[in-house]
Amino acid sequence: MTTTLQPAPGASTLLASLPDRQGFGDASLVRHRPGSIDLGGGNPDTGVLPTGLYRDAVRDLTDDPGFASTLRYAPAAGLESLRSVVAAREGVDASRVIVTSGGIHGLALAVLGTLDPGDTVVVDDPVFPLFLRVLDLVGGLDVVPVRVDAQGLDVELLEEGLRDGLRPRALFTVPTFHNPTGATLTAGRAQRLVELAETYGFTVFLDDPYRDIAFAPDAVPERPGAQESDRVISVHTFSKTLGPGLRLGWNVVPEGLAPAHVKLRNRLDGQASGFLQEVVRRVLDRPEHDEQLLVAAAHYRDKAEALVAALGDTLGEQLQVTAPAGGFFVWARPVDLSVDPGRLFDLAQDEGVFVQRGEWFAVDDDTAVRGHLRLSFSEKSVPELQEGVARLGRAWVRARG
Structure with missing residues (x-):
């Protein structure tokens, strides 16, 4: 309502x-x-x-001779030290990683960098409601729901719509432990979704905040094509694993769009805290993490x-x-x-x-x-x-x- x-x-x-x-x-x-x-x-x-790792990381950082430099303005894309660690974990080049001020900020960057008024965007049904509020930043969008079932977004239903003339500019889905249904997009559906995006020319926003909270080792399928495609922007956050008060996350964007996304970010909040980025980098570097x-x-x-x-x-x-x-x-x-x-x-x-x-x-x-x-x-x-x-x-x- x-x-x-x-x-x-x-x-x-x-x-x-x-x-x-x-x-x-x-x-x-x-x-x-x-x-x-x-x-x-x-x-x-x-x-x-990991509050103990936080304490160790802060102590290590403040004892470092270069500590004062983390209190300066940070690059819009994020500190190279954190971007490199994240990129290694994601299996992508660090140039594609943009450190954000959390997941909603990452979605806002993806939306503002992709959509114009009058565009069509496909979304999960049921949907994470805060994404609809991010769409309000653009306005005038045609929002088309596609159902989520036990295997995640119903890609077969999406394909039927595309064959019948649906032409979205972007598609949004929570692929892993979906909010609210808990469903996970299968590897086969993920592969087909990327193929459809490349064929029909739309961008997929993969909002993936729960990926690291898997109850079994095989609960999250591999989706290699998603990271490799120039039609996918993946949005991530540390909120669920390191705490929402941190206000840090990261986007993985196509290589050709990365410079433009950095320019866009530089015109919004400009940067994330360099101090917090260095703390998180030290936390991620510890095997205990x-x-x-x-x-x-x-x-x-x-x-x-x-x-x-x-x-x-x-x-x-x-x-x-x-x-x-x-x-x-x-x-x-x-x-x-x-x-x-x-x-x-x-x-x-x-x-x-x-x-x-x-x-x-x-x-x-x-x-x-x-x-x-x-x-x-x-x-x-x-x-x-x-x-x-x-x-x-x-x-x-x-x-x-």
């Missing part, structure tokens, strides 16, 4: 046109009270963030299993849940369609638990996701997850009554 507020005098056309999107991320809808359990957020568990990623993934796996089990025990006849293979979320599909989702949402908050409504992830028509729930297991403890589901169960009984 969107509304447009009356702008104050002196507002630009862009400022005046920004809709006030309601639903996902709308704090006015959240009624937190003492003891409430928030199962709606996407914060990592601070208990598995990758070990910590495995510890964190196992920790999140245990929480996911606890949440799925609690939902099965409490609401197994009302909700269908597929156990996620990674990421932060469980996507629950309603079996009992007689329960009004708005009433359930309100009653759940009365009981002291907050969850995300499926309708907030719809592109336009919310019929397919009506009554769905997205529940986060990342931040809360297992007892809190279990208590949150118990409260949701009580709300469900009241909603049916």
